[in-house]
Amino acid sequence: MGNVNSHLKNKRLSIKNPKFHQIESEQGSQENLFYLSSSDIDSIDRLHMYHFVKKHIFQNNFSSPIEDKLIEGECKVLEIGCGPGTWLLDLSNKYENSYFIGIENKPLYPQEIKPNNLEFVEADVTDGLPFHDNEFDFTHAENMGLVLTPDQWDFVLSELIRVTKPGGYIEISDRRNGHVGDGPIFRKISDAMWSTFSKQNIDTNLIYNLESKFELQPNIGEVHRIEKDLIIGPNGGKAGLIIHDIGMSYYTSEMSIKNLSEEMGISEEEYKHMIENDLIEEISQTSPLDLHLRFWAQKQLSQ
Template identity: 30%
Template structure:
């Protein structure tokens, strides 16, 4: 089923709520990549730009620790003692594992397209559910005290964001919290100040993203609080967080730089394929961009927004 038919499940019925098809939205089969691009594995029938393989598993775990260091914790919402927690796009499951350990009395569920670390022994109160936010969530209304979604701007087409957040709010219990964490791939948010190598790479990334209906202008990150309000949530807070990028800024800067560098390398194969460029040329551009972060003392921005269901 295409993503613009958003299936909503309630306790007794299954409701279908179609939304308008965007003229520039990504469709299955349009600029789709083969599952293997060079040595990396990508999902063919999804707009998601990053790979799904062991290399990305390692990067996502590393990224989790970087974000936890920046936020000084795993979340900002003022949750108390949640009984059920849901992590959408759980990736390796590391965030959900840590929440399961922090709240041993809670049931913690991680949902993603694939289970990428099945060999890891999860906490006893954690379980994985295969699913896709773009196809609706397989949970009853008002099921979770805390719903968390992080860094899916490259996975959810821009036109689908309002309905996606409404679906997250649907499964949030009254009094519960929904937290969204997102970045922008617009150059002024992603890297600032930016040199010519950064501008060139982000321009290529933006063009490829636009072909798949993914936000390339920073609209999603700036609209998180609006999406929460439109979904009927209250007590909404929005926190833009500026992060230094580069060895010039010490430990956090070096960690952030390594994470971004590896993420950009992971997208080099799709960029090379789409724009008919040698992948080595893209990798050299990324290395020059990393040098600019130190020369220009660059920063990046991400946003955490959360709201409570009345």
């Protein structure tokens, strides 16, 4: 895994990805709304774009009161399920005197070109985190609502708390898996997708009430909840158009065409026509809300 502390002794690289910064400044018009494990380039691009949409919605990369410590330096941050590492790349470039570790069970993240204060580890969080107790000042997870089963959530939360220092913060970021204000076509497609996850023992509604699991964990203070929503599509302004493009990119991927058409009991051609014609028309006439959530809490001293 390497000696993370040694990074602080080296001159750091300030590697800026121009695509990331272009997206952030323009709030451009690319892709993804829902996360399914995939390592193809389009999926990674969608995750990159989605990161900057969420940053725009919340006006920051996190809600826990940890920034002063990040600026001060010597702050150690862990993200689980880090995917292509966008969140960590963004933070590690900004807070060069702190250091960051990402965990992912698939090597989607950069293998070589990354700041010296950032390290990626290939591991499965459901097997436990390969770190000592009380090691991190800030632990973070996002987009895990459609990945973890309810029992896995209990274990992963306990692991995040275990490796967080007393006085440190744990933050979970995700989105509600359902829409308010959507039309019948959007609802039909969404229901088909939620059904595919339910068959994998994923509770698609759990993330909306995650604080109930948080509060059952020992040594956890008050659980804070922050919600931000936006309208998907042209009625939601520039951000709504980005989310719309992200979703359309996902729904028209080969994986979605195959899986969702099968779940809906229609041909792939019928499905593609529904997405590329009927859904686009419906969204232009409706105002479906996309709700994003963050939960954060401070680890308390052991009783």
